[in-house]
Amino acid sequence: MLRFPVGDSHVHPDCSIDAEGSLRQFCEQALTVSLQQITFTTHYEITPAGRDKYGYFVLDGQRHEANPDSVKRYVDQVRAVGREFFPLGLKVLCGLEIGWHESIHDRLVRELPGFDLDLVIGSVHELGGVHFSAGAEGPDFFKTHSLDEWISEYFAAAEQIARSGLFNLLGHLDVYKRNALPVYGEKVKEAYRPYLPPLFRAMIEHDLALEVNTSGIRHGVGEYYPSMAIINEARRTGVTIAALGSDAHRPDQLALDFETALQLVYELLPRPLEDGREY
Ligand SMILES: [Zn+2]
Ligand SMILES: [Zn+2]
Numbered sequence: 001m002l003r004f005p006v007g008d009s010h011v012h013p014d015c016s017i018d019a020e021g022s023l024r025q026f027c028e029q030a031l032t033v034s035l036q037q038i039t040f041t042t043h044y045e046i047t048p049a050g051r052d053k054y055g056y057f058v059l060d061g062q063r064h065e066a067n068p069d070s071v072k073r074y075v076d077q078v079r080a081v082g083r084e085f086f087p088l089g090l091k092v093l094c095g096l097e098i099g100w101h102e103s104i105h106d107r108l109v110r111e112l113p114g115f116d117l118d119l120v121i122g123s124v125h126e127l128g129g130v131h132f133s134a135g136a137e138g139p140d141f142f143k144t145h146s147l148d149e150w151i152s153e154y155f156a157a158a159e160q161i162a163r164s165g166l167f168n169l170l171g172h173l174d175v176y177k178r179n180a181l182p183v184y185g186e187k188v189k190e191a192y193r194p195y196l197p198p199l200f201r202a203m204i205e206h207d208l209a210l211e212v213n214t215s216g217i218r219h220g221v222g223e224y225y226p227s228m229a230i231i232n233e234a235r236r237t238g239v240t241i242a243a244l245g246s247d248a249h250r251p252d253q254l255a256l257d258f259e260t261a262l263q264l265v266y267e268l269l270p271r272p273l274e275d276g277r278e279y
Contacts (some may be wrong), residue, residue, distance in 0.1 A: 005035030006262065006270070008255050010097065010121065010171065010213060010245020014179060015042040015074050017056050017063070018134065019249040023081040027249035030090055038254070039093040039119050040078050041245075044071065049126045051136070052097070063137050068111050071096070075116050096118030097171055099246035108166050109116035110234060119243075121211065122161035123171035127153055133172075138179035147184050147191055150176075155195035169243055170203065172213035172225035181221060196230065200237045209242030210234050212265045214257040224257075228264060241267045 012019035030038040045054035062137040064070040082092030127150045132138040180188045213225040246256040
C-alpha cells in the first residue's frame with residue numbers, strides 16, 4: 001500500500017498487443033494498491049520499423065490498425081471506465097506512448113490535435129531500424145553493434161522528440177540499458193554523458209518533461225530509466241521531472257517500486273498548499 005497519494009503515468013492495458021489485463025482490471029488493481037490516479041498510455045507505433053509488429057490496438061477482442069479511428073475508440077473506452085471509477089476514488093486519464101522516428105513527424109502534426117488525450121509520451125524504441133527495447137531483436141542488435149555505432153543515434157532521436165514540441169513527457173530515457181547492459185557491461189551506464197547537455201537544453205527550451213520509469217527494476221537492471229545520476233542532472237539543470245510510471249504491461253506490475261521511487265524522486269511527492277491543504 002502506498003503511503004502517499006500518487007499516480008502511475010505509464011500503463012499498458014490489453015489495448016496494446018503486448019499487454020494483458022483489461023482497463024477495468026487495471027483500475028481495480030490501482031484501487032487495491034492505493035493509487036489515486038492512473039494514466040493509460042497504449043502504444044501508438046506507426047514507425048516503419050514498429051508498425052508491422054506493434055502498430056495495432058486491440059479493442060473488444062479485435063485487432064485494429066493504429067490510426068486516428070482506433071485512437072478515438074480507445075479514448076472512448078478509457079473515458080467510460082473513468083466515469084465508472086471516479087466515484088470510487090480513482091482518477092483515470094487517457095494518453096498514448098508514441099514510439100518516435102523522424103519520419104512520423106508530419107503525420108503526428110496532422111493527427112495529434114484531433115486526439116482527446118491527457119498525456120502524450122514520446123519514447124525511443126528503435127535504433128537502425130530495429131526495435132531494440134522489447135522482443136528478441138534487442139539483444140541481437142546490441143551483440144552485433146558497438147556502443148559507438150548507436151548511442152548518438154539514440155540521443156539524437158530523443159532530442160528530436162523534444163524539438164518536435166509534440167509531446168508532454170520523454171519516456172524511459174536510457175531504456176537501452178535493458179538489453180545493452182548484458183552485452184557491454186557497466187560502461188553502457190556512463191555512455192549518456194556527452195549527449196545529455198544538448199538533450200536537456202532542448203527539453204527546457206521546448207518544455208518537455210522527464211518521466212521516471214521504474215520498469216528497470218523488473219527488467220533486472222537494478223535501477224530506473226533514467227538512472228539517479230541522470231535524474232540528479234535533470235534537477236541541477238532545471239529539467240522538469242513530472243511523472244512516475246511503472247510501464248506496467250499486466251495489472252500486477254502497477255506502481256512497481258513506487259514507495260522507494262517516491263523517496264528518491266521527491267519532486268513527485270504531494271506538496272502542501274500554503275493554507276495547509278494538499279493537492
Ligand atoms: Zn516504451
Ligand atoms: Zn511503455
